[in-house]
Amino acid sequence: MSTIAIVGAGPGLGLSIARRFGKEGFTVALVSRSQGRLDDLVGQLEKDGITAAGFAADILDRPALTGALHRATERFGPVDVLEFSPAPKQADDPALTPVSALEVNVENIQQQIDYYVYGAVTAVQAVLPAMIERGSGTLLFTTGASSALVFPQMGNVGIASGALRNWVLALNATLADKGVYATHVPLATWIGQGGPETQPDTIAETYWDLYIKRDEAERLYSTL
Ligand SMILES: NC(=O)c1ccc[n+]([C@@H]2O[C@H](COP(=O)([O-])OP(=O)(O)OC[C@H]3O[C@@H](n4cnc5c(N)ncnc54)[C@H](OP(=O)(O)O)[C@@H]3O)[C@@H](O)[C@H]2O)c1
Structure with missing residues (x-):
């Protein structure tokens, strides 16, 4: 089972995304900060007959993130697909508040870099060596649209998520002959706040489609 x-x-x-891949027979390992919230998500997936488990970690705590992915591997076997899509909540993470291009300074970039770049690098390091050894695997990354398009009000977020985007495009090129596929989805939409095209189940189809076709380094998902 993948x-x-x-x-x-x-x-x-x-x-x-968990449901979409679970529907295809994937086992699902979920990582976010609260074990209670993860258990609730696992319960929802199990109702759909999907095998899932939650491994709590804060992506800003790099050893904890590595540990969570290693525990997931111990429980379910090697990770075939890594999907990276943390969404900061400003109430919980004031240091991650977006600032405009004119307000950018070293301090308000640093936490965004920790979050997007160091978080993604840490997650990838936990799973990629085994993917390369097996000659198969998929790395899916999600950011907001400021990673790829100009949104002056998202100055610090755009710097960090744009750096992540650049790395994913480089991974895509570098891993092509190693059987591992990396791709990036910049989301130019407000999830769930519009018609069917903004609903998460609709957007999740994009990830399955990318996983199956494996021929795009990036697919902009835009409803704006
Ligand atoms: N929502 C939108 O309108 C929108 C727009 C453009 C792009 N996006 C992007 O789309 C993706 C999914 O967004 P979504 O709103 O649908 O999110 P979601 O999948 O409902 O939830 C993302 C989860 O990330 C977890 N998280 C936040 N900070 C974390 C941290 N430091 N360590 C570990 N986990 C953390 C949070 O759980 P805990 O609080 O329990 O840790 C949150 O529930 C994200 O990449 C987001 O940036 C969203």
């Missing part, structure tokens, strides 16, 4: 690990798993897109 396993997908979703880093930054919540009730929106994370749960929908």
Whole structure:
């Protein structure tokens, strides 16, 4: 049975991606900060007959994130698909508040870099060596649209998520001959706040489609 690990798993897109891959027979490992919230998501997946478990970790705590992915591997076997889509909540994470291009300073970039770049690098390091050894695997990354498009009000977020995007595009090129596929989805939408095209279950189809076709380094998902 194949396993997908979703880093930054919540009730929106994370749960929908979990369901989409679970429906295809994947076992699901969920990573976010609260074991209680993870257990609730696992319960929802189990109702759909999907095998899932939650491994609590904060992506800003790199040893904890590595540990969570190692525990997922111990429980379910190697991770076949890593999906990275944490969504900061400003109330919980004031240091991650977006600032405009004019307000950017070293301090308000640093936490965004920790979150997007160091978080993703840590997650990838926990699973990629085994993927390369097996000659198969998929790395899916999600960011907001400021990673790829100009949103002046998202100055610090755009710097960090744009750096993550650049790395994913480089991974895509570098891993092509190693059987591992890396791709990036910049989301230019407000999830769940519009018509069917904004609903997380609809957006999750994009991830399954990318996983199956494996021929795009990036797919912009835009409803704006
Ligand atoms: N929502 C939107 O309108 C929108 C728009 C554009 C792009 N996006 C992107 O789309 C993706 C999914 O968004 P979504 O809103 O649907 O999110 P979601 O999948 O419902 O939840 C994401 C989860 O990330 C977890 N998280 C936040 N900070 C974390 C941390 N430091 N360590 C570990 N986990 C953390 C949170 O859970 P805990 O609090 O329990 O840790 C949250 O529930 C994200 O990449 C987001 O940036 C969203």
